[in-house]
Amino acid sequence: MKRSIKLTIHPIVESSLIAERKVSREMGAVNYFSGIVREGEEGKKIKAINYEAFEKMVLHQFDLILNEIEERWPIESIRLVHRIGKVNVNESSLWVEVVSPHRNEAFEACQWLIDEMKKKVPIWKHPIFTQVD
Amino acid sequence: MEQTPIDIKVNFFSYFKDLTECESTVLQLPQGTNLDQALSIIRQQYPKMERMERSTLAAVDLEYVANDHVLKAGEEISLFPPVQGG
Numbered sequence: 001m002k003r004s005i006k007l008t009i010h011p012i013v014e015s016s017l018i019a020e021r022k023v024s025r026e027m028g029a030v031n032y033f034s035g036i037v038r039e040g041e042e043g044k045k046i047k048a049i050n051y052e053a054f055e056k057m058v059l060h061q062f063d064l065i066l067n068e069i070e071e072r073w074p075i076e077s078i079r080l081v082h083r084i085g086k087v088n089v090n091e092s093s094l095w096v097e098v099v100s101p102h103r104n105e106a107f108e109a110c111q112w113l114i115d116e117m118k119k120k121v122p123i124w125k126h127p128i129f130t131q132v133d
Numbered sequence: 134m135e136q137t138p139i140d141i142k143v144n145f146f147s148y149f150k151d152l153t154e155c156e157s158t159v160l161q162l163p164q165g166t167n168l169d170q171a172l173s174i175i176r177q178q179y180p181k182m183e184r185m186e187r188s189t190l191a192a193v194d195l196e197y198v199a200n201d202h203v204l205k206a207g208e209e210i211s212l213f214p215p216v217q218g219g
Contacts, residue, residue: 035219054146054211058218060195082218094219114219120197122190122211123218124147 001070002077005062007055009085012092017081027076027099031106033114035094037087045130048088054122058082065116073105078113082123136164139206143175146213149189152181162204168193169200171210188214 002022014034023030037049062080069075079097087093096113100106138161145153158178162171168191176183192211193202204210 052147054144054192054213057192057195057211117218118216120216121218122146122192122213122216124214125217126147 001066001075003063003066004077004079005059005066006081007053007058007084008081009083012081012083012095014092014095017079017095017097021097021099022077023099024076027101029100029103029106031096031098031100031103031110033094033096033110034092035114037089037091037093039089041125041127041129044127046089046127047130048086048128049093050086050126050128051082051084051093052124052126053082053084055084057122061121062117065113065120068116069109069113072112073100073109075100075105075109078109080113084123086128138163139166139204141166141171141204141206142209143171144209144211146211149182149185149212149214152185153179166204167200168198168202168204168210171204172200172212175210175212182212185214190215 039045066078076099081095083093096110098106098110141160141162142157143160144157145155150156160171160174172191176186190213193208
């Protein structure tokens with residue numbers, strides 16, 4: 001299974017990532033997920049989230065998650081980009097691409113990857129609240 | 134023969150840095166100390182970490198390990214609250 005896991009402080013340019021897509025002729029499904037920073041956090045309005053990461057462990061834990069995905073589903077490739085640092089409301093903080101022969105495994109693997117990420121991958125959110133006048 | 138203590142670096146992430154007022158520290162521990170014992174020592178040294186006991190995740194180097202994991206010289210413990218990726 002081909003894999004690419006990247007952390008970046010720069011905005012995620014989804015159109016560029018999609019343009020770089022490589023899908024072999026046997027594949028029939030590409031699933032995309034984009035996580036967007038919402039305006040509401042803890043019942044208050046925010047203007048951004050500052051993402052903190054234990055980077056070496058993030059990459060290692062994602063590797064372990066992808067190892068398990070490779071065991072469970074016939075996935076050709078996974079690409080993932082996670083922002084770190086300040087991400088504004090309405091910007092993408094996470095981008096995932098899963099390529100597989102059929103749609104079921106693409107949907108399932110993508111969901112599972114994100115569920116596992118939310119349990120194990122050491123990234124934390126520090127909301128930057130909108131100032132109340 | 135007395136065994137030399139081992140040095141274990143402890144890293145704090147997220148608001149644990151605020152609670153402990155540091156990003157990392159080095160503990161001198163007897164050989165054979167396991168993770169659970171090290172966490173006890175850390176909570177004694179940093180009393181504000183006591184109330185976080187139930188919501189503390191601990192990693193040794195880059196892995197989650199069992200509490201009975203015996204620490205080896207050069208290993209690092211990282212402590213952090215529940216993760217929030219995505």
